Every structure is written in structure tokens, then in C-alpha cells.
Amino acid sequence: MGIWATDLRRAAPAIALLLGLLGAALVANGLWIPAKAQLAQLLIENAWTRAQAGETRARPWAWADTWPVARLAAPRLGEDLFVLAGASGQSLAFGPAHVSASAAPGRSDNVAIAGHRDTHFAFLKDLEEGDELILESLEGQVHYRVDGTEVVHESRTDLLLPTGRAELTLITCYPFESVTPGGSLRYVVFASRTR
Numbered sequence: 001m002g003i004w005a006t007d008l009r010r011a012a013p014a015i016a017l018l019l020g021l022l023g024a025a026l027v028a029n030g031l032w033i034p035a036k037a038q039l040a041q042l043l044i045e046n047a048w049t050r051a052q053a054g055e056t057r058a059r060p061w062a063w064a065d066t067w068p069v070a071r072l073a074a075p076r077l078g079e080d081l082f083v084l085a086g087a088s089g090q091s092l093a094f095g096p097a098h099v100s101a102s103a104a105p106g107r108s109d110n111v112a113i114a115g116h117r118d119t120h121f122a123f124l125k126d127l128e129e130g131d132e133l134i135l136e137s138l139e140g141q142v143h144y145r146v147d148g149t150e151v152v153h154e155s156r157t158d159l160l161l162p163t164g165r166a167e168l169t170l171i172t173c174y175p176f177e178s179v180t181p182g183g184s185l186r187y188v189v190f191a192s193r194t195r
Contacts (some may be wrong), residue, residue, distance in 0.1 A: 001015075034119060040094035041120075044068050044082040051138060057085075066091040069098050070105035071136040072113065079123050083135075087114040096120050099160045099171075106137030108166040108193070112159065117187070121172040124189055133168060133191050144168045144191035154184050166193035 044061040048068040050058040055069045070083040083105065087097040096115030101108035116123030127133075133144040144167070151174050152159065159169055167190065174187035 011186075017179055024048050025149045036093070041082060044084065044095060048082050049118065053113045060094075062077075066094075066097070069137065072096060073134040073136075074123060074127065074131060075134065076128075076131050077123050077126055081115075081120055083113055092116055101157075102169070104137070105135055106139040106142060110163040110165065110167050110169055111135065112169040112171060114171045117172040117174065117176050117178075121170065122176065124172055125176050126186060127189055132194075133170075135168060141192055142166075142168075145194050147190045147192050149190070150188050152186050152188055154186055156186070156188075159188060167191060168193075 019162040029128070040060065047058040047060040047066075048070075048071060051068060059067050066084040066086055066088070068082045069085045071080065072083050073080045081096055084091040084095050084097040085100070087099045092114065093116075096113050098105060099112035099114055102112035105111050115124075127146050127149070128150055129146055131146040133146065135142050135144065159171070170191070172187050172191040173183055174185040175183075176187070
């Protein structure tokens with residue numbers, strides 16, 4: 001047996017340990033974003049409770065630049081999420097966010113909410129025409145019915161503006177299965193108010 005074989009046999013446990021640590025680090029990195037998103041929803045829920053008790057702009061953590069403005073539920077799919085103020089990149093990292101150019105949650109106009117396709121808004125692909133959506137603001141609950149979906153180019157900013165109609169517009173990147181972030185297409189869910 002050569003010297004290289006002996007050295008390799010001695011180094012095998014260290015190589016195996018190194019490969020195991022590398023694999024664990026890759027798995028942890030892959031789980032970090034979804035774990036962060038779920039932990040954030042717990043902190044945001046606490047802030048939502050404080051907001052319902054009257055606290056203005058109840059921040060979920062001390063350095064947050066956003067606060068919860070609504071709660072969005074899709075009962076058939078068992079989804080229940082808190083919606084943050086302002087659809088900035090920082091807000092969207094922690095949950096779906098209200099697009100400030102649209103009507104405020106609870107208003108009788110177009111309320112637009114954006115979210116990431118690989119975390120909080122992954123469920124949009126499973127919504128069906130006729131599904132109920134419930135948007136709870138500090139003023140109360142508004143019920144919507146899904147009217148349909150459409151894939152549009154990101155330049156369709158008109159979908160974010162007030163329309164004078166009581167509707168809800170949910171927006172995420174498309175396609176859902178894409179491994180690259182962003183892209184120019186958006187998946188849009190249109191829903192109209194039922195009560």
C-alpha cells in the first residue's frame with residue numbers, strides 16, 4: 001500500500017467532517033429566509049395586537065421601518081398573514097406589504113398588496129376563482145371573492161392605483177418555480193368586495 005493511500009485513510013474522517021459541516025451550512029442557509037419570514041410574522045402579530053389596542057405605528061421590533069396595517073386570510077387554503085406598511089424591499093423580506101399608492105386597507109377602493117412568491121405569497125398560485133379572501137384592518141373586516149388572475153409585465157403600475165371600485169389586488173413575481181429572483185413578470189390576483 002502506498003503512502004498516499006495511508007495518508008488518505010488517515011484524512012478520511014477529517015474530510016467527512018468537513019463535508020458534513022459544509023452540507024449543514026448549505027442547508028441552514030437555505031432554511032434561513034423561510035425561518036426568518038415565519039419568525040417575523042410572530043413578532044408582527046404581537047405588534048398587530050398592540051395596534052388593535054390603540055398603539056400608533058406599532059413596530060414589530062425596535063429598528064423596524066414598518067408596522068402592520070392589516071391581516072389577510074385565505075380560509076380555504078388556511079393562510080393567515082399580517083400585512084406591513086409600504087411595499088419596500090425591507091418590508092417584503094418579512095411579509096406581504098401594502099402598496100402605498102393604492103387605497104388603504106379597509107377603504108372602498110383598490111387595495112394593492114405585494115409579497116414574495118417563494119415565501120408569504122407562494123399560496124397565490126393555489127387560489128381559485130370564487131375563493132374568499134378576508135382583509136382585516138383596524139376599522140374591521142372586508143370580505144372579497146377572487147374574480148381571476150393574470151400574468152402581466154411589471155410596467156403595469158396602473159394595477160396599483162385607486163379605481164373607485166371596492167377591490168383587492170394581490171401581486172407577486174412570476175413564474176413561481178423560477179430560481180432567479182425578480183424578473184419582469186407579475187402574477188396578479190383580482191378580487192372584488194362581497195361585504
